[in-house]
Amino acid sequence: MVEIEHLCKNFGSLKAVDEVSFGVDRGEVLGFLGPNGAGKSTTMRMITGFLAPDAGRVRVCGDDIATNPLQVKRRIGYLPEGAPLYGDMTPRAFLRFIAEIRGYRGKERELAVDSVVEKVNLQPALEKPIDTLSKGFKRRVGLAQAIIHDPEVLVLDEPTDGLDPNQKHEVRTLIKGMAKEKAIILSTHILEEVDAVCTRAVIISAGRIVSDSTPAELLARSRFHNAVSISIRANTVDGMAEAFRALPAVDSVEVLEAKDGCVRLQLFPAGDAAIAAAVSELARERNWALEELHLERGRLDDVFRDITSGESAQSRG
Amino acid sequence: MPNVWTIFKRELSGYFSTPIAYVFLVIFVVLSGVFTFYVGSYFERDQADLRSFFQFHPWLYLFLIPALAMRLWAEERRSGTLELLLTLPITMTQAVLGKFLAAWAFSAIALLLTLPLWLTTNYLGNPDNGVIMASYAGSLLMAGAFLAIGACMSALTRNQVIAFVITAAVCLGFVLSGYPLVLEFVGAFAPEFVVEAVGSFSFLSHFTEVSKGVIDVRDLVFFVSLMAYWLFANAGVIELKKAE
Numbered sequence A: 001m002v003e004i005e006h007l008c009k010n011f012g013s014l015k016a017v018d019e020v021s022f023g024v025d026r027g028e029v030l031g032f033l034g035p036n037g038a039g040k041s042t043t044m045r046m047i048t049g050f051l052a053p054d055a056g057r058v059r060v061c062g063d064d065i066a067t068n069p070l071q072v073k074r075r076i077g078y079l080p081e082g083a084p085l086y087g088d089m090t091p092r093a094f095l096r097f098i099a100e101i102r103g104y105r106g107k108e109r110e111l112a113v114d115s116v117v118e119k120v121n122l123q124p125a126l127e128k129p130i131d132t133l134s135k136g137f138k139r140r141v142g143l144a145q146a147i148i149h150d151p152e153v154l155v156l157d158e159p160t161d162g163l164d165p166n167q168k169h170e171v172r173t174l175i176k177g178m179a180k181e182k183a184i185i186l187s188t189h190i191l192e193e194v195d196a197v198c199t200r201a202v203i204i205s206a207g208r209i210v211s212d213s214t215p216a217e218l219l220a221r222s223r224f225h226n227a228v229s230i231s232i233r234a235n236t237v238d239g240m241a242e243a244f245r246a247l248p249a250v251d252s253v254e255v256l257e258a259k260d261g262c263v264r265l266q267l268f269p270a271g272d273a274a275i276a277a278a279v280s281e282l283a284r285e286r287n288w289a290l291e292e293l294h295l296e297r298g299r300l301d302d303v304f305r306d307i308t309s310g311e312s313a314q315s316r317g
Numbered sequence B: 001m002p003n004v005w006t007i008f009k010r011e012l013s014g015y016f017s018t019p020i021a022y023v024f025l026v027i028f029v030v031l032s033g034v035f036t037f038y039v040g041s042y043f044e045r046d047q048a049d050l051r052s053f054f055q056f057h058p059w060l061y062l063f064l065i066p067a068l069a070m071r072l073w074a075e076e077r078r079s080g081t082l083e084l085l086l087t088l089p090i091t092m093t094q095a096v097l098g099k100f101l102a103a104w105a106f107s108a109i110a111l112l113l114t115l116p117l118w119l120t121t122n123y124l125g126n127p128d129n130g131v132i133m134a135s136y137a138g139s140l141l142m143a144g145a146f147l148a149i150g151a152c153m154s155a156l157t158r159n160q161v162i163a164f165v166i167t168a169a170v171c172l173g174f175v176l177s178g179y180p181l182v183l184e185f186v187g188a189f190a191p192e193f194v195v196e197a198v199g200s201f202s203f204l205s206h207f208t209e210v211s212k213g214v215i216d217v218r219d220l221v222f223f224v225s226l227m228a229y230w231l232f233a234n235a236g237v238i239e240l241k242k243a244e
């Protein structure tokens, strides 16, 4: 539904976005990741028609934003970075304004406002000036504004940034609830979020796409993918690490901690092997009191760091 | 065009959601009174007209209109709502017009509040109401021209104070350009046609013409095209400097 081809944007000599191409279909939630200054917001600003690209093009449902901006903007709901809002208005007045611009009049307008208020749980804040609202409510107003016209394409720039864990969870639930019938692009710094809501993760660094895969594939690239961490009640580690390393499927063993009669080990598999069964088997054979066994799916921040630190990313803001 | 109306409504109600609107209206009315009665010697002149009221409008507008216009775009830029506004399905023209018309309507409201002065004059004597009506129209046109300049300057910066100062400076140029002193100064080093051009841009002389009671097409064209020009520039400035 959204097709982006060879998008470029320069700010002076800085290539903020450099040959970025990807597509998003209905039902997909694309997580847009990258370090600070990678060009996520700039890309989103070009998709939503705020900035004109220096090269490349953006099409939404077949319409080119350069030649048919209004048609494209009608189809997109956009939450800009930091969720800017007219602070002197109340959420109700603000949403009425947006609804009217989106073409709703009279009764329809009230219906649209009411239903979106319901969707994002905005009732308690509806009549207070936006400036006086908590961050959580402000963000909800921003989201409400973006989805009031039930757009086919949703572009959300850091929708959960700065929210408390409960609010984050709510926003994610909301996004997941809408995922089926929309194409959603969201940027985030929170890697667990990608795992929680996204069907796809595009990582960009220094303006270039450095990875485009599913969250599961990203996890699989982690050193910790399928690794097992165990705690054993024992006073000494002697022999344990060696015994585990001797297992054919185990590649290496790290002693994480050995104190207070408890030993914690991290076991890495050889290749993609599943080692949990063999490990607990061995512990039982040796009569080691296994207190905890935890299978890791992988650590996204590790992968993220690996992928983005190879580039010239460090030198940028 | 319904979009222009929607933006217009939001912008105009925005004026009234802050104390600025009321402060502005009070200052406008009070200063109008002060200028008319004290500086303009309304009573001493012993004439049933509003000359003493209108002749100060260019000066009143010089610092009141920039205050009205300064937030139009600078505030959008500062708060980031510019991005919100310009990614809505509206055209730049609609955004520029909606905002400008709201500010203009606000200045019309300010002018309306001086109507008691007109009524008083009618009560005290027999003024030429045609002249007064033309003067009101001229004053409104002049306010529009000031506002269009202010809107454009406000688009240049995210700082309202800077917007205010630049607007006041540019407007001062437009007011003063009719004064003999200025024209002599320009004439000292520029050829005649430049002097005439500068003089023809004077708000003062066009406004004075209108407030004599005849709305000449040339004065009308002058103010309207000035507004069109500055609003066009306004749209251009936003388009160019969106990203900053």
Ligand SMILES: Nc1ncnc2c1ncn2[C@@H]1O[C@H](COP(=O)(O)OP(=O)(O)OP(=O)(O)O)[C@@H](O)[C@H]1O
Binding pocket: A011, A014, A016, A034, A035, A036, A037, A038, A039, A040, A041, A042, A043, A081, A316, A317, B243, B244
């Ligand atoms: N208007 C602008 N003028 C000049 N440079 C800009 C402008 N906007 C962005 N940049 C630069 O372009 C690069 C990309 O910025 P962008 O905001 O797209 O990054 P981002 O990935 O969204 O970062 P963050 O995670 O911090 O939000 C940065 O180096 C930034 O400094």
Ligand SMILES: [Mg+2]
Binding pocket: A040, A041, A042, A081, A157
């Ligand atoms: Mg960003």
